[in-house]
Amino acid sequence: MNRKLQVKIRRxxxxxxxxxxxxxxKLYLITMVEQHRGYGYEMLVAMKQEFKPxxxxxxxxxxxxxxxxxxxxxxxxxxxKLKGNDxxxxxxxxxxxxFTNDGAEKAELxxxxxxxxxxxxxxxxxxxxxxxxx
Amino acid sequence: MNRKLQVKIRRxxxxxxxxxxxxxxKLYLITMVEQHRGYGYEMLVAMKQEFKPxxxxxxxxxxxxxxxxxxxxxxxxxxxKLKGNDxxxxxxxxxxxxFTNDGAEKAELxxxxxxxxxxxxxxxxxxxxxxxxx
Numbered sequence: 437m438n439r440k441l442q443v444k445i446r447r448x449x450x451x452x453x454x455x456x457x458x459x460x461x462k463l464y465l466i467t468m469v470e471q472h473r474g475y476g477y478e479m480l481v482a483m484k485q486e487f488k489p490x491x492x493x494x495x496x497x498x499x500x501x502x503x504x505x506x507x508x509x510x511x512x513x514x515x516x517k518l519k520g521n522d523x524x525x526x527x528x529x530x531x532x533x534x535f536t537n538d539g540a541e542k543a544e545l546x547x548x549x550x551x552x553x554x555x556x557x558x559x560x561x562x563x564x565x566x567x568x569x570x
Numbered sequence: 571m572n573r574k575l576q577v578k579i580r581r582x583x584x585x586x587x588x589x590x591x592x593x594x595x596k597l598y599l600i601t602m603v604e605q606h607r608g609y610g611y612e613m614l615v616a617m618k619q620e621f622k623p624x625x626x627x628x629x630x631x632x633x634x635x636x637x638x639x640x641x642x643x644x645x646x647x648x649x650x651k652l653k654g655n656d657x658x659x660x661x662x663x664x665x666x667x668x669f670t671n672d673g674a675e676k677a678e679l680x681x682x683x684x685x686x687x688x689x690x691x692x693x694x695x696x697x698x699x700x701x702x703x704x
Contacts, residue, residue: 453626454588454691460698467702490694492587551703554695557588560624561692564594568601569685 454560455553461494461502463550466543469512469533476503476514476531503533511539511546588694589687595628595636597684600677603646603667610637610648610665637667645673645680 461483468479483499506512512533519528535543595617602613617633640646646667653662669677 453591453594453628455695457587460587460694463698463702487694487697490690490697492690492694494587547702551699554699556624556626558692558695558699560594560621560626561589561688561695563621563624564597565685565688565692568597568681 455550455557457494457498458502458505459550459553461498462506463547465499465502465506465533466511466547469535470540470543474512474533476533479503479533506533509542510536511542512536513539589684589691591628591632592636592639593684593687595632596640597681599633599636599640599667600645600681603669604674604677608646608667610667613637613667640667643676644670645676646670647673 464483464486465479468474468482473479473482480496480499483494484496487493503512507514513536515532515534516529517532519530598617598620599613602608602616607613607616614630614633617628618630621627637646641648647670649666649668650663651666653664
């Protein structure tokens with residue numbers, strides 16, 4: 437693609453300097469659903485643990501917003517069920533996320549777009565290391 | 571450093587998910603002054619060209635703010651001189667940036683901090699590629 441056009445499109449889409457936090461989180465949520473790990477609460481816990489060694493803990497509100505967006509975009513849908521088998525004893529509901537009919541396909545397309553941005557960011561960071569440290 | 575403490579410090583410093591655009595720009599400006607390329611207008615032009623192949627053009631306002639911050643932090647100082655030799659003919663001033671007395675030292679320390687963050691970001695992006703694409 438023409439470079440000038442590429443810059444123009446990225447600006448129009450409000451795409452910033454680095455990959456957006458929301459996109460990064462959505463990528464992981466999609467992969468968890470692919471791996472049949474779509475239990476809402478566990479996804480939240482996993483996300484909070486995953487990046488601690490990198491000095492980063494994704495804000496809970498961002499994870500919820502990312503899940504909400506994936507539902508809004510028709511990629512995921514929610515089901516609820518009781519945690520135990522006896523509704524007289526256990527009232528606690530758990531929330532599960534699944535792909536919609538064409539959700540897996542939409543998710544795959546989204547992952548491809550995010551991959552392009554991840555590669556762009558990796559190149560920009562490598563460039564900064566090469567250009568400024570000798 | 572303790573991981574919990576690392577996360578806490580990063581949060582307190584308002585450090586985000588990825589390296590800040592401002593820090594990335596300041597890094598390049600410092601390197602240009604190190605290379606005696608501290609002529610304000612040329613720095614601006616160079617910055618706007620540098621990342622075009624990556625679909626990114628740093629906003630002019632961000633470049634000015636980055637230069638302003640480096641002056642405020644006592645890393646750089648500004649001088650002005652006439653572009654030509656004859657003030658009767660050429661009134662156009664050019665702005666030059668130089669390191670202050672301890673500016674080079676301060677800049678080196680800042681570059682070290684930014685390097686740590688660049689490496690962290692590179693690790694997080696590599697992780698995302700490894701974790702989500704097979």
